[in-house]
Every structure is written in C-alpha cells, then in structure tokens.
Amino acid sequence: MCGISGIIGTKANLTNITKMTDALYHRGNDNISHFISDGLALGHNRLSIIDLDASANQPYQKTGQPYTLVYNGEIYNYIELREELSELGHQFETSSDTEVLYEAFLEWGGDCLERLNGMFAFAIWNDETKNLFAARDRFGVKPFYYYQDKENFIFASEIKAIRKHVNVEVNKKVLANYMMFGSYGLPEETFYETIHQLPASHLLKFNQDAIKVMSWYNFVERVQKKRKELEGVKEHRVKHDYKQLLEESIALRFRADVPVGFTISGGVDSSLLLALVNQREDAKNIKGFTFYTDDERYDELPWVEKMVETTSTELHKVIFNASEANEAHDKLSKIQDEPYGGIPTLAYAKLFEEIAEQGIKVVLDGQGMDEAWAGYDYYQSDSSQTIQGQSNNSPFKASVLSEDLKAYAKKPEYPKPFGDELLDKQYRDLFYTKIPRALRFNDRISMASTTELREPFLDYRLVEYAFSLPKAMKIREGQGKYVLRQILSDYRKDVALAPKRPLQTPQREWLGEELSFMVEEAIENIEKSSFVDYFKIDEIRKEWQFYKQGSQESSFHLWQWISISELIDHEE
Incomplete structure (x- = not known):
C-alpha cells in the first residue's frame, strides 16, 4: 500500500511536500495527507487495504507522543503483534497494522524490526530529539530512496518525487555497468548520481545532518544456523x-x-x-x-x-x-x-x-x-551468468560504448x-x-x-x-x-516436471520486425543527445544491421538502447 515522502531542512513546507505526494498519486489516492512542523514536512499517499477507516490515515500520530510515522507496506502478522502489545499494556484506537507498527516502535524501538513479518519501508520522526529513523524490509519489497545536501534530507518511495526538488545527473558508473554487464546497480545505488536507495534489510538514522545506515537482518548467520x-x-x-x-x-x-x-x-x-x-x-x-x-x-x-x-x-x-x-x-x-x-x-x-x-x-x-x-x-x-537461458555469447555489446564510458565500468x-x-x-x-x-x-x-x-x-x-x-x-x-x-x-x-521456460514474449522477433521503429527512434535519440559521447553510433548501427539480418540470439542490447533513450529524456 501507499507512498511515503519527507523533507527535513529548508525546503520543508506544504507546497514542496505536496509536489511530492502529487508525483506519487498513483501509489495511493484513498487519502493524501501532510504533516508540517518546524523544518519538517511529511507526506503520505494511502491505498487503503487494512482498516479502511480514516482513523488509520497517515502521517500517523498519537496524543502525548513525539513520534510521527509514514509507512508503506503491510505487516502481515499485525494481529499477533497487537495481542502481544496489548498484554504489555498498549491501547489501540484502530484495527490497522499502521498503529501496530507505531506501538511496536514505542515498545521495542529499532528492535521491533526483527518481530515484523511483512513488506515495509517506513520513517518515524521524533519531534523531541529531531531524529529520523527509517527502515526497509528484509528483501526490499518496498522501496526507499533518499537525497542529502547541506540544507536538506529528502526521501520518498520513488525517485520522481525527490526529483521535484533536486537536479540530478546520470550515474556514469551505473550506466556503464548496465551496458557492459547488465547490472542495475548495487543495493545502495541508482542510475542518478546523488539519489541513493536504502538497501534491503537496512535501517537509516538521520540526526543533525548526519546519516548512519546499517544492516538489521543477518541472513547469513540465520542460514548457517538453519543448515545445521x-x-x-x-x-x-x-x-x-x-x-x-x-x-x-x-x-x-x-x-x-x-x-x-x-x-x-x-x-x-x-x-x-x-x-x-x-x-x-x-x-x-x-x-x-x-x-x-x-x-x-x-x-x-x-x-x-x-x-x-x-x-x-x-x-x-x-x-x-x-x-x-x-x-x-x-x-x-x-x-x-x-x-x-x-x-x-x-x-x-x-x-x-x-x-x-x-x-x-x-x-x-x-x-x-x-x-x-x-x-x-x-x-x-x-x-x-545472471540471466536464465543465456547462450555462451554475451548479450552485452561493449563495442558500441565509447572509451570514456568504458572507463567508468567496474564489473x-x-x-x-x-x-x-x-x-x-x-x-x-x-x-x-x-x-x-x-x-x-x-x-x-x-x-x-x-x-x-x-x-x-x-x-x-x-x-x-x-x-x-x-x-x-x-x-x-x-x-x-x-x-x-x-x-x-x-x-x-x-x-x-515441465522444464523452466526463460522467455515469455516474442521480444526478439518484435524488436526486429513490428517494433523495429522503437529501436530506430532510440538510436536517433541517443545520437542527438548529450549521451552521444558515451557511444559509438556507427557501431550501434552495425549491431542493429546484424540483428535485422538474423543475429538474434539476444535482444537485451536493443532494449538497453531503448531504455537509455528514455533515461536521456528523464535527465533532460
């Protein structure tokens, strides 16, 4: 469910946080609310799944508590956690998993994460200490992106919301690794230089312009024990x-x-x-x-x-x-x-x-x-290899890249x-x-x-x-x-007993025939853009000719060109 967003710093006001929730409208529009305090703005787009009542809307607060929560996801074992917390003296005003997460944090702090069975990305602000605590679920089902400069810390469920307030450049290392190795970046990276993602199973603490990121889930240790x-x-x-x-x-x-x-x-x-x-x-x-x-x-x-x-x-x-x-x-x-x-x-x-x-x-x-x-x-x-059904021939075409871009690549x-x-x-x-x-x-x-x-x-x-x-x-x-x-x-x-089938659509055939115009447009877009310095256009056209003539073991490189042409549009 939902989309979350927040600004801590000079840009924290209703106008700016509204731009972010507008950008995340598709993530939830059952309710869109904001919380504004001195130097803080939080936003929430709600897709109502559990407890449809307005009392479960976010940003979520409780009288007498300094905490404000914005949360995206579902805590599947919230009923069991609610019972446990009730036995510890906690009182509940809703039947939502949002309130259960809120109360769990009050009771156990960051240690509550180990008790959660769910998918989640959340941030909770302490108005007394001016601290932000954020966390992402074990495998990263729900997203959390952030940006920091000298005056602001900005976070959101999607990059587009952060970009409402940030000018960015493409991350050349991530771009080069995508083109040469098919990598979409390491867990903390994005295709944009100054926008980062909180890795799966990690938490983030922000206080007075300092960020601390650490793992909260030790998968390796748990597996070693389970193997025995x-x-x-x-x-x-x-x-x-x-x-x-x-x-x-x-x-x-x-x-x-x-x-x-x-x-x-x-x-x-x-x-x-x-x-x-x-x-x-x-x-x-x-x-x-x-x-x-x-x-x-x-x-x-x-x-x-x-x-x-x-x-x-x-x-x-x-x-x-x-x-x-x-x-x-x-x-x-x-x-x-x-x-x-x-x-x-x-x-x-x-x-x-x-x-x-x-x-x-x-x-x-x-x-x-x-x-x-x-x-x-x-x-x-x-x-x-990391691609199911891949032949011995590489699906990546390093020959089409300029030496300048290759220099950024690191396998x-x-x-x-x-x-x-x-x-x-x-x-x-x-x-x-x-x-x-x-x-x-x-x-x-x-x-x-x-x-x-x-x-x-x-x-x-x-x-x-x-x-x-x-x-x-x-x-x-x-x-x-x-x-x-x-x-x-x-x-x-x-x-x-049927064998695994790696392909589900005729992408190879379509890109060579009915959708060849998409490839042509992508090549032209690259050639006319500032990205042209990253590529050898003659080599791209040569590979394209090979493909049209029947060299179609993989279409991944064609889709890379199409994707990069869209990245150009987003950057410019």
Missing part, C-alpha cells in the same frame, strides 16, 4: 514442513479488507500458489490473471489452463500485442524512473491494469522461488559469505541481482495501477528454510526446485 538444523533431513519431512510454512504465508497475505486476486504463469511457482489458494474456503471467489501474446513459441497459457482445469479459479486471460508496446513503454518508463526489463514487463503491467479494472486491490504472485530453491539453469554450471563483485558456489550464487541473486531488480520492476508495475502486490514465497521463514536445504533437495536429475516439484506433483505432475 537441516543436516540429514528426510525428503518427506521437507515436503511437510515447507508446505505448512507456505500455507501459513499465503494465509497471512490474504489478510485484507479488500478483494484479493493472484497472477498465474505456467511455471512451478505460480502453479503451486494456484493449487494452495484453491484449498481455501473462499477459493471460488478468488480470481486468477495471466497474460499471453498469442505466440505458441512463448505463451505459457496452455500450461496455465492445464492447472486451472483442476481448480475452481475464475481465470482472466489478458492478451498483449506488439501494437501496444510503444505507448505502454512510454508510460511505464516514466513510472519506473530507471531502465527496466523489456516486453515481458510491459505485458505484466497490462495484467495489473486489468486487475485494477476488476476492482481488485491486492494481488499475490510467485516471485522469489527460483532464488531460494536454485531454479535457474546457471545454478548448475560454473558460470557467473560488480558480490560477497561470497558461504564459501559454497551454489549458496553464494543464490545469495547474490537474493540481495544483489535478480530479486532487487524484479521487486523494483514489480512494485512500480503494481502501483502504477494502484494495486498492492504481495509475494508469499518471500516470507523470510520460507526463504531461510529452502535456502538452507542440502543441494540434493534443490537440484536433482538436472532440474532445480526438486522438492518443490514433488509437492506440486501431488496436484499436477505434468506441470511439476
């Missing part, structure tokens, strides 16, 4: 325990005072989600949504329909055509603020538009299973805390590559349609459990997610 507990564990026990945890996670994420739906692909992850959702008593009232492009080489619709045959799900099929891509990209690039994942992301965005039209505000999806259960093909090789090096090749790759994907970028793409997609996306497979208990299992429980007989497939086999064996 799971040594020698039997397969039947894993199936039982993981399924039980997953059922609990799904139940928690159905806590809402508004309609809930879910997205479906033909993969193991969402198929298992579908199967378990249909065990619920209210299953017949829950709608499922999937997209397709009417291209049998890529569509997962046949697999989705196989799964739905065995359930009571009302399936909504949304077609995405090449003719829609250009207009959709123009809209979504402004929402994303930074380069994003191509035609599949556009198709997914259209799915959320349909979901919103159906009156559904909360959506579940299957994100996070591949990283926890070693589902990608490169987990079974000694490759350092990202990721921590290897486990000393185990598989676990270190999974750790990289969870905290540095796959999950951070997918969560950013998907948060913006869902919020663009003013809907809330929830990921039951990213419940930290599930991730820690699956991650800690012996390799044979994850990978066996050349397939990842082994035990997970065994669980799904109890429902649909043919779907459970």
Whole structure:
C-alpha cells in the first residue's frame, strides 16, 4: 500500500511536500495527507487495504507522543503483534497494522524490526530529539530512496518525487555497468548520481545532518544456523514442513479488507500458489490473471489452463500485442524512473491494469522461488551468468560504448559469505541481482495501477528454510526446485516436471520486425543527445544491421538502447 515522502531542512513546507505526494498519486489516492512542523514536512499517499477507516490515515500520530510515522507496506502478522502489545499494556484506537507498527516502535524501538513479518519501508520522526529513523524490509519489497545536501534530507518511495526538488545527473558508473554487464546497480545505488536507495534489510538514522545506515537482518548467520538444523533431513519431512510454512504465508497475505486476486504463469511457482489458494474456503471467489501474446513459441497459457482445469479459479486471460508496446513503454518508463526489463514487463503491467479494472486491490504472485530453491539453469554450471537461458555469447555489446564510458565500468563483485558456489550464487541473486531488480520492476508495475502486490514465497521463514536445504533437495536429475516439484506433483505432475521456460514474449522477433521503429527512434535519440559521447553510433548501427539480418540470439542490447533513450529524456 501507499507512498511515503519527507523533507527535513529548508525546503520543508506544504507546497514542496505536496509536489511530492502529487508525483506519487498513483501509489495511493484513498487519502493524501501532510504533516508540517518546524523544518519538517511529511507526506503520505494511502491505498487503503487494512482498516479502511480514516482513523488509520497517515502521517500517523498519537496524543502525548513525539513520534510521527509514514509507512508503506503491510505487516502481515499485525494481529499477533497487537495481542502481544496489548498484554504489555498498549491501547489501540484502530484495527490497522499502521498503529501496530507505531506501538511496536514505542515498545521495542529499532528492535521491533526483527518481530515484523511483512513488506515495509517506513520513517518515524521524533519531534523531541529531531531524529529520523527509517527502515526497509528484509528483501526490499518496498522501496526507499533518499537525497542529502547541506540544507536538506529528502526521501520518498520513488525517485520522481525527490526529483521535484533536486537536479540530478546520470550515474556514469551505473550506466556503464548496465551496458557492459547488465547490472542495475548495487543495493545502495541508482542510475542518478546523488539519489541513493536504502538497501534491503537496512535501517537509516538521520540526526543533525548526519546519516548512519546499517544492516538489521543477518541472513547469513540465520542460514548457517538453519543448515545445521537441516543436516540429514528426510525428503518427506521437507515436503511437510515447507508446505505448512507456505500455507501459513499465503494465509497471512490474504489478510485484507479488500478483494484479493493472484497472477498465474505456467511455471512451478505460480502453479503451486494456484493449487494452495484453491484449498481455501473462499477459493471460488478468488480470481486468477495471466497474460499471453498469442505466440505458441512463448505463451505459457496452455500450461496455465492445464492447472486451472483442476481448480475452481475464475481465470482472466489478458492478451498483449506488439501494437501496444510503444505507448505502454512510454508510460511505464516514466513510472519506473530507471531502465527496466523489456516486453515481458510491459505485458505484466497490462495484467495489473486489468486487475485494477476488476476492482481488485491486492494481488499475490510467485516471485522469489527460483532464488531460494536454485531454479535457474546457471545454478548448475560454473558460470557467473545472471540471466536464465543465456547462450555462451554475451548479450552485452561493449563495442558500441565509447572509451570514456568504458572507463567508468567496474564489473560488480558480490560477497561470497558461504564459501559454497551454489549458496553464494543464490545469495547474490537474493540481495544483489535478480530479486532487487524484479521487486523494483514489480512494485512500480503494481502501483502504477494502484494495486498492492504481495509475494508469499518471500516470507523470510520460507526463504531461510529452502535456502538452507542440502543441494540434493534443490537440484536433482538436472532440474532445480526438486522438492518443490514433488509437492506440486501431488496436484499436477505434468506441470511439476515441465522444464523452466526463460522467455515469455516474442521480444526478439518484435524488436526486429513490428517494433523495429522503437529501436530506430532510440538510436536517433541517443545520437542527438548529450549521451552521444558515451557511444559509438556507427557501431550501434552495425549491431542493429546484424540483428535485422538474423543475429538474434539476444535482444537485451536493443532494449538497453531503448531504455537509455528514455533515461536521456528523464535527465533532460
């Protein structure tokens, strides 16, 4: 739910914070409120999910307390926390998770974070000490960006809100690494030089112009402990325990005072989600949504329909055509603020538009299973790849870059805390590559349609459990997610044993044919802009000719050019 924003400093006034909440209108417009104090302005865009009453609006305060809270997300275990806090003497005026978070902070301070099971980014201001405390959830489902200069500290759920008050330049290192290695930046980086993001599982303290950022969740330590507990564990026990945890996670994420739906692909992850959702008593009232492009080489619709045959799900099929891509990209690039994942992301965005039209505000999806259960093909090789289904030829075209831009490039090096090749790759994907970028793409997609996306497979208990299992429980007989497939086999064996399909749309074909004009326009835009010094235009045109003549193993470099042309528009 929601969007948050704040200014501490000379720019803190109603006019400036209103510009920020206006920029975040799509994240929530059930209520838009502000709090102004001396040198402080806080804003909140509300998408009402739990406790729809106005008493739960934010910025949230309580009489006699110096704290003011702005919060984006959901604390799924808020009912249990409320009971615990009530026993400790806390009194509640609403039935919202917002008040539970507020009271939890009063009781435990920053230590409350370890008790939260949810997705969240929040900031709480102490008007007595003039301190700001902010935090982001374990895997970074909800965003938090910030900027600081000598006079102001500014934060928001999206970059565009900060840019209402800040002139920025492109981060050349992030741009170079994106072009050469496909990196979208390290956890604290953005594509803009002076705008930073609070990494997942980190907290931030701001006091008298000083910022302190630190980790609050020790994933490695928890996994090391869990690995010892799971040594020698039997397969039947894993199936039982993981399924039980997953059922609990799904139940928690159905806590809402508004309609809930879910997205479906033909993969193991969402198929298992579908199967378990249909065990619920209210299953017949829950709608499922999937997209397709009417291209049998890529569509997962046949697999989705196989799964739905065995359930009571009302399936909504949304077609995405090449003719829609250009207009959709123009809209979504402004929402994303930074380069994003191509035609599949556009198709997914259209799915959320349909979901919103159906009156559904909360959506579940299957994100996070591949990283926890070693589902990608490169987990079974000694490759350092981060792209599923990638050939031996690099999808990145360093030859099109100027030597000046190449000089900024530095191949990202990721921590290897486990000393185990598989676990270190999974750790990289969870905290540095796959999950951070997918969560950013998907948060913006869902919020663009003013809907809330929830990921039951990213419940930290599930991730820690699956991650800690012996390799044979994850990978066996050349397939990842082994035990997970065994669980799904109890429902649909043919779907459970199907190989993972890396491509979901005919992006390669469309960019070479129906959407070739988008590539041409991108090249022209780069050539006419200040970014031209970063590229060798003749080399770009040469690669483009190769592509049109049939060299189409990957279209990632074409999408990079399209993305960069939008970044130019945003910068200028």
